[in-house]
Amino acid sequence: MRPMALLCVLLVGLVGIAAPTITPTPWRYGVIYWVGEVPENPEAYLNMATNWAERVFVFWNLTPLPRPTGDWRSPREVPAASREEAREILGPDFPLAGVIVPGPEEGSFWALSPLLLGEREIRPLTMVVFAGVNALQEAFCRFGTAGFFVPSPTPESFPGFPDRQVAALVTESEGPVVVVPLEGRPPFAPNDDFLMLLAHEMAHWATLVWAEEHGLSMDEMPRLLTEGLADYTLYSLHSRPLHRLPAKPVEIHSVSAAWARRGGLADVPGSLVYSVGLSLVDFLVRKEHTHFVRVLNKLPEWLEDWPSSLAQWEVEWRDWLGGEVDPGAVVHQRILLDGVFAWAQLVEPLFPDVWVLVRGIEQEEDVGVFWDYIFGPIPTPSEAALEEMRKRECVLQLMAQDDEVPPEIRGRAMGYLERLRGLWDAGDGDGYAATFIEALRSLGAAFRMMGAEAP
Numbered sequence: 001m002r003p004m005a006l007l008c009v010l011l012v013g014l015v016g017i018a019a020p021t022i023t024p025t026p027w028r029y030g031v032i033y034w035v036g037e038v039p040e041n042p043e044a045y046l047n048m049a050t051n052w053a054e055r056v057f058v059f060w061n062l063t064p065l066p067r068p069t070g071d072w073r074s075p076r077e078v079p080a081a082s083r084e085e086a087r088e089i090l091g092p093d094f095p096l097a098g099v100i101v102p103g104p105e106e107g108s109f110w111a112l113s114p115l116l117l118g119e120r121e122i123r124p125l126t127m128v129v130f131a132g133v134n135a136l137q138e139a140f141c142r143f144g145t146a147g148f149f150v151p152s153p154t155p156e157s158f159p160g161f162p163d164r165q166v167a168a169l170v171t172e173s174e175g176p177v178v179v180v181p182l183e184g185r186p187p188f189a190p191n192d193d194f195l196m197l198l199a200h201e202m203a204h205w206a207t208l209v210w211a212e213e214h215g216l217s218m219d220e221m222p223r224l225l226t227e228g229l230a231d232y233t234l235y236s237l238h239s240r241p242l243h244r245l246p247a248k249p250v251e252i253h254s255v256s257a258a259w260a261r262r263g264g265l266a267d268v269p270g271s272l273v274y275s276v277g278l279s280l281v282d283f284l285v286r287k288e289h290t291h292f293v294r295v296l297n298k299l300p301e302w303l304e305d306w307p308s309s310l311a312q313w314e315v316e317w318r319d320w321l322g323g324e325v326d327p328g329a330v331v332h333q334r335i336l337l338d339g340v341f342a343w344a345q346l347v348e349p350l351f352p353d354v355w356v357l358v359r360g361i362e363q364e365e366d367v368g369v370f371w372d373y374i375f376g377p378i379p380t381p382s383e384a385a386l387e388e389m390r391k392r393e394c395v396l397q398l399m400a401q402d403d404e405v406p407p408e409i410r411g412r413a414m415g416y417l418e419r420l421r422g423l424w425d426a427g428d429g430d431g432y433a434a435t436f437i438e439a440l441r442s443l444g445a446a447f448r449m450m451g452a453e454a455p
């Protein structure tokens with residue numbers, strides 16, 4: 001049996017999550033899938049999505065706003081066994097920038113017409129909306145993620161999801177996809193978490209549309225830049241343009257200022273690309289006479305040789321962030337670098353007090369207390385806690401499947417999965433919990449390499 005085939009068996013055999021209902025609603029700019037229950041007032045959320053899409057497109061100078069072609073309220077329903085069959089039925093007249101998405105009934109698809117941006121046809125957006133962040137993280141096995149955007153989905157980039165029906169919305173989509181929860185994780189998520197996530201993810205959509213217009217591939221753009229642009233858009237629209245804030249850069253960009261003391265623009269770790277990317281875009285906008293669009297206009301040239309662009313800005317960016325570094329920012333940086341949020345989300349079923357500890361982190365030593373706690377004695381887990389941990393086995397499965405993970409580590413991940421299965425079958429809850437933590441710890445380096453991120 002080839003390793004991949006074995007893994008599929010493991011996936012099916014180990015993880016039995018009840019499939020949630022998925023309800024599509026046509027939307028002015030594409031389609032929204034509600035995973036689980038449809039909220040009481042879906043119109044309110046549809047309006048928010050429309051509103052943010054429009055504000056973001058205006059901010060990016062992608063105007064006049066995209067116009068739906070055809071009647072977006074009642075997309076054409078195509079009964080078919082597959083997308084390919086649906087496309088065949090639609091025939092050659094169906095526009096290239098149109099997308100075929102799963103319809104309201106099984107065995108039916110919706111043919112979404114392209115949007116018109118000026119003369120240009122662009123693909124409509126698919127939004128996948130979860131009631132809460134926990135369900136989102138479990139569905140995609142992305143613990144530590146608050147929401148995400150996929151410019152051009154490929155099945156290879158999302159192997160082995162626990163829930164294949166939900167996964168298919170992303171992996172089989174023909175157009176860009178935004179995945180967000182209606183509610184984040186209290187008390188860390190603000191009340192307007194949904195709006196803030198929307199603004200960030202819609203900015204990624206604008207980036208994609210902008211990049212395609214300039215013959216660039218968003219996938220090839222550096223993450224420091226794409227996340228920086230998204231957060232800059234978010235802050236500009238949610239509060240006000242950063243350059244209008246009276247505070248000094250070192251205060252707005254405290255984590256970046258802390259990073260600038262120990263690293264540079266060329267070696268920003270994954271968990272810091274948001275903060276440092278935001279500071280870089282803010283720095284560039286101020287350099288370009290506070291015009292965001294001027295930065296966009298120069299980007300294609302800068303991207304031609306991004307490393308030398310970064311090198312050229314490095315000294316000036318560092319000076320700009322100069323000044324006294326806030327000790328709190330140094331602690332926050334430690335939390336991000338260590339992936340504390342991702343770890344806490346992974347192990348929370350076993351450690352009921354884990355969030356109390358995370359909230360209590362005030363100094364760098366407190367981060368050590370956090371590690372001592374989760375790598376210390378494990379309270380005897382309840383049935384419910386074990387069930388929750390079982391859903392997290394996908395983390396090890398993804399690691400075992402990832403081509404970029406060294407074979408030795410992939411093999412160890414497989415070994416742990418087999419041991420966990422044995423302990424589960426034997427009903428050894430304590431052994432299962434201890435082995436799970438050992439696996440996460442022993443594979444921790446690889447886990448971080450796979451891009452564990454704080455929200």
Ligand SMILES: [Zn+2]
Nearest residue numbers: 200204227230
């Ligand atoms: Zn992002």
